[in-house]
Amino acid sequence: MSVGLDYAQAAEARKLFQVQRSIGEGELLKLLAVIFKAFVDSVRVPHKPDAADLIELAETVMRKYSHDSLKDIILALKEARTSGRNFFQELDQGKIFALLNEYFDKKAAFLESRHLDQKARGASAQSQAVATLGDLAPKLMQQLADRIPDDHPNHDVLRARLSLQKQRWRRGLPTPDPEEFRQQQHAAAFRNPRPDWQARPDAPLGETGKYVRQLRAENEQQRLRNSA
Structure with a gap:
């Protein structure tokens, strides 16, 4: 599910509150718990959250990040696991929330940069269209005048x-x-x-x-x- 995943795809994916409406709160809670369990199992540290901690973590994430997507959570955990992050022999809820916050900061910077790029491209295209119209307008007006x-x-x-x-x-x-x-x-x-003109043969x-x-x-x- 995380193969080829990036910020753009995560931003376009269905949000947690939408998934909750579709499958129910209980099923979404289980799904988040499974995702966190898979991440915790992939990290080699002696001290890890237990099942109760993971359920509590999943419930908190479901409430706090309701307008973000499951793909956001998956991508955040993937980046933390593949970036060589050191958890110093212990992984707890606080460290997981820290990596989630770090991920969403980077995602916000990406979305802002993309918005500015799109705005710049739109302004450039608009300027080009105005310039083209400026070149054509005199010819069009002249053609209308010559009709x-x-x-x-x-x-x-x-x-x-x-x-x-x-x-x-x-x-x-x-x-x-x-x-x-x-x-x-x-x-x-x-x-x-x-209006009073009459032709003279x-x-x-x-x-x-x-x-x-x-x-x-x-x-x-x-x-x-x-x-x-």
């Missing part, structure tokens, strides 16, 4: 202008500066709210309409040359 509203009066014309411009870029034809084109497109798409073409007509003509000429 043409569906209800824009010149929606079709502006979309056609974008399509023609992309075709010219793909075919290697002369194109205006990308940043300048983006600014023109953004300026053309922007409009102040005008007979309205003359503006600069954007003339530019789109020119692009269409150039695109048609290029298509004819390619098909010839």
